[in-house]
Amino acid sequence: MSSSLEKNMLILRSSDGEEFIVPEVVAVMSKAIKNMVEDECASNTIPVPNVDANILAMVIEFCKKHDESEAEAASDLKTFDSEFVNRGQEALYDLITAANFRDVKELLDALCQNVAEMIKGKSVHHIRIQFLGYQLFEILTSNFIWNIWCDRDFD
Amino acid sequence: MDCGKMTNSKGTLVIGYNSSEHTLATELIGSNVDILIEILTRVPAKFVIRFKCVSKDWFSLISNSPFSCNHSNRHPSALFSGLFINPVTSFDDEKVKSVSLHGPHQSLPTSSFPDGVGCGSGTFRIEDSCKGLLLCLNGPTCFIVCNPTTQKYTVLPYHGGTTTSFVPFRNKFGVFLSSMFGGYLAFDPSKSPHYKVVLVSYIRNRDGCFDLIDIYSSESTSWTHMRAAAPPGYPFTKKVFWNGSIHWMSYDNVYIQFDVDAEKLIGTPMPSNPKILSEERIWYFGECCGHLLLVQGRDMGFRILEMERNYCYWIEKYQVNLRPMISLFPEIEADTCVTRPSLGKLLCYVL
Numbered sequence: 001m002s003s004s005l006e007k008n009m010l011i012l013r014s015s016d017g018e019e020f021i022v023p024e025v026v027a028v029m030s031k032a033i034k035n036m037v038e039d040e041c042a043s044n045t046i047p048v049p050n051v052d053a054n055i056l057a058m059v060i061e062f063c064k065k066h067d068e069s070e071a072e073a074a075s076d077l078k079t080f081d082s083e084f085v086n087r088g089q090e091a092l093y094d095l096i097t098a099a100n101f102r103d104v105k106e107l108l109d110a111l112c113q114n115v116a117e118m119i120k121g122k123s124v125h126h127i128r129i130q131f132l133g134y135q136l137f138e139i140l141t142s143n144f145i146w147n148i149w150c151d152r153d154f155d
Numbered sequence: 156m157d158c159g160k161m162t163n164s165k166g167t168l169v170i171g172y173n174s175s176e177h178t179l180a181t182e183l184i185g186s187n188v189d190i191l192i193e194i195l196t197r198v199p200a201k202f203v204i205r206f207k208c209v210s211k212d213w214f215s216l217i218s219n220s221p222f223s224c225n226h227s228n229r230h231p232s233a234l235f236s237g238l239f240i241n242p243v244t245s246f247d248d249e250k251v252k253s254v255s256l257h258g259p260h261q262s263l264p265t266s267s268f269p270d271g272v273g274c275g276s277g278t279f280r281i282e283d284s285c286k287g288l289l290l291c292l293n294g295p296t297c298f299i300v301c302n303p304t305t306q307k308y309t310v311l312p313y314h315g316g317t318t319t320s321f322v323p324f325r326n327k328f329g330v331f332l333s334s335m336f337g338g339y340l341a342f343d344p345s346k347s348p349h350y351k352v353v354l355v356s357y358i359r360n361r362d363g364c365f366d367l368i369d370i371y372s373s374e375s376t377s378w379t380h381m382r383a384a385a386p387p388g389y390p391f392t393k394k395v396f397w398n399g400s401i402h403w404m405s406y407d408n409v410y411i412q413f414d415v416d417a418e419k420l421i422g423t424p425m426p427s428n429p430k431i432l433s434e435e436r437i438w439y440f441g442e443c444c445g446h447l448l449l450v451q452g453r454d455m456g457f458r459i460l461e462m463e464r465n466y467c468y469w470i471e472k473y474q475v476n477l478r479p480m481i482s483l484f485p486e487i488e489a490d491t492c493v494t495r496p497s498l499g500k501l502l503c504y505v506l
Binding site: 093096097100108112113115116119120121124127128130131132133 | 190191
């Protein structure tokens with residue numbers, strides 16, 4: 001580890017080259033990074049491909065809060081989580097991909113819960129447009145019988 | 156948030172504020188099965204079922220049994236939506252009734268759909284229920300497992316064969332299985348999508364006492380039969396399926412379990428304290444919040460016992476004295492209170 005760094009600090013480099021100095025305890029909340037650190041295959045700078053600086057900053061903020069607030073009341077953390085996922089609405093899907101790819105369980109939990117809340121009252125039609133946009137044409141044309149069955153449920 | 160950072164100049168993954176770009180991101184999620192599973196396991200069952208219509212891929216993903224196991228693990232405490240009540244007598248015009256617990260406007264699915272199925276000249280009764288499935292008995296020997304929500308049912312093949320001693324008892328009300336006999340449904344969707352039906356009958360003859368146990372597995376769609384020496388004491392009629400085993404007690408204070416998966420009958424003699432009263436004094440025997448509870452009425456009150464984790468002894472949790480309450484509300488009859496109370500009425504008074 002580089003001597004210029006404080007002990008137990010790591011540098012994370014985002015896909016667009018920005019670097020973040022974070023405590024090791026925070027960084028290892030990502031299982032992917034934890035494995036790298038444990039296998040000692042991590043140099044002092046850990047590249048985080050596919051995650052840009054904006055998203056990485058948000059992920060780090062989330063992890064820091066969760067690390068600090070271990071002793072804090074669970075309800076405080078819950079409030080933070082719900083504010084976090086709401087604030088991150090535009091980047092929600094980016095964040096999920098990052099949380100899934102870097103294996104940050106708490107963040108993935110909070111985000112997926114949020115999406116689940118968003119979609120739970122939605123119609124099948126709405127879900128198709130949102131999640132299967134590019135396949136929609138194919139679904140509507142090639143699966144004719146399937147659609148007759150499904151369309152019973154359109155609301 | 157800095158919008159500039161969101162834009163990738165190569166245009167491979169462009170996610171920003173405008174809605175068409177946003178849709179692209181949801182589509183990426185939609186094409187990532189791992190994330191989709193993470194999200195759908197968090198969506199309540201009612202909506203997940205509806206999402207089966209989204210596409211063939213979603214249909215097979217949601218119908219997949221590991222997914223449904225995960226889903227039911229995550230949503231364990233589904234509220235009871237209502238009660239099905241067996242008819243008191245067995246006259247033909249009496250049907251199983253249902254009461255919704257979510258107000259009078261929310262009607263329950265009907266339970267009459269399997270009517271006339273099977274050998275059905277006899278009466279249709281619900282023998283047992285477990286996690287949304289009902290085990291019904293139509294006529295003396297025709298078992299039907301049905302799911303009132305989906306209105307689907309399976310008529311089980313006749314279990315006969317080795318259990319020659321199995322004879323339904325007749326009385327003036329019609330054909331009934333003897334009080335020593337019981338049919339139980341063993342189903343835990345969090346562990347397996349398959350259920351088992353277990354018939355337990357207690358036989359006493361010259362050779363001694365033994366339990367005949369017939370097990371139907373929905374996985375193999377066939378019956379297996381076993382015979383085990385009965386633990387001492389005449390068995391209580393009340394039995395309960397919980398935690399992978401059927402539990403009951405005997406008059407010799409032996410606690411009996413039949414492990415459905417291991418197909419093993421275990422009798423454990425219980426310490427004499429706390430005393431297990433006779434069966435008429437049992438108000439409730441069953442599961443509550445992950446514990447096996449036994450509520451016994453006694454001397455103008457009741458007490459609640461909880462089975463210890465290793466099934467070695469009962470722990471006395473609460474003792475409730477109803478005397479002061481009865482003196483305040485004399486309309487509660489002391490007799491009914493001790494023997495066969497309407498627990499609901501009592502609870503109303505307590506509240």
